[in-house]
Amino acid sequence: MMVKALSKLTMALLETAEDMRDAGLMGEEGYRKITIRHLGPDAPPTATPITPEEIRSVRERAHLSQAALARYLNLTTGYVSQLERGTKQAKGPALALLNVIRRKGIEALL
Template sequence: MAKKKKVSPLAKALLETAGDMRKAGLMDKATHEKITLRHLGATGAPKALPITGPQIRAMRERAQLSQAVFARYLNLTVGYVSQLERGAKQPTGAALALLNVIKRKGIDAIL
């Protein structure tokens, strides 16, 4: 069994930049895979799990925050948070990643 590496915040930022460079065509696939494998191992980056509207609302209420304050902490609009909680929209990208962090570690993890 391989030992799991802990990835530093700097390494995560560099990997994200490398990913953007790959998408923009500034870095070839082989180079990008070499960087990723070196830092994250063969499994790659962890995937953000989908979160439902009721789960988002429960997280917000557990933190005793209004939709406006919750939206501000996540750098989202109040309308978008409302749509997420109603299930009209599904969170993606950075919002989904932050919601997964809050789900695992609580609101204090992003404050």
């Protein structure tokens, strides 16, 4: 994938945003949104990978069946099963939501 070169203005804005984050004037979440938009694949990762065992643990802690978790995540039951078996890896929005559930519990989605 070809990434467009950043302009001098964009580089200056990113540097300012980094300084603001370091000074505590901007939160990490806001900073990541800026860098992801402009840096593409070079941006810091936004979601921590999650293992099949962690997915099952998250689901069981929430007292959910695979079908119920799939419904909350807008996925198929088969896909949740594949994630728990390790035949597929969560990516994109599914990974982000699983990380939210892992950190804050299923209540964060309700």
